[in-house]
């Protein structure tokens with residue numbers, strides 16, 4: 004009954020995980036640079052600009068809020084990861 008949809012979801016998840024791993028690799032570099040330069044992990048202006056861009060990228064309005072929520076969660080996780088990796 005749901006097998007076709009779940010197969011598609013599984014394929015998409017594989018792509019999303021690969022992209023998230025790539026993103027985390029860049030975030031790791033950002034964390035290192037911030038630690039070396041004693042910069043704050045939170046950059047509110049960057050987050051605002053990023054979320055505005057995300058809203059712009061979403062083509063179907065009905066998904067906009069949900070996708071923005073995913074990004075808000077991701078930013079939180081990114082900051083927690085950076086704090087952990089920088090030993091804070």
Ligand SMILES: O=C(O)C(=O)C[C@]1(C(=O)O)C=C[C@@H](O)C=C1
Nearest residue numbers: 033044045046047049050078081
């Ligand atoms: O761009 C940065 O300064 C980051 O630390 C990366 C990132 C992100 O995950 O996109 C995370 C935390 C900041 O508040 C803003 C953005």
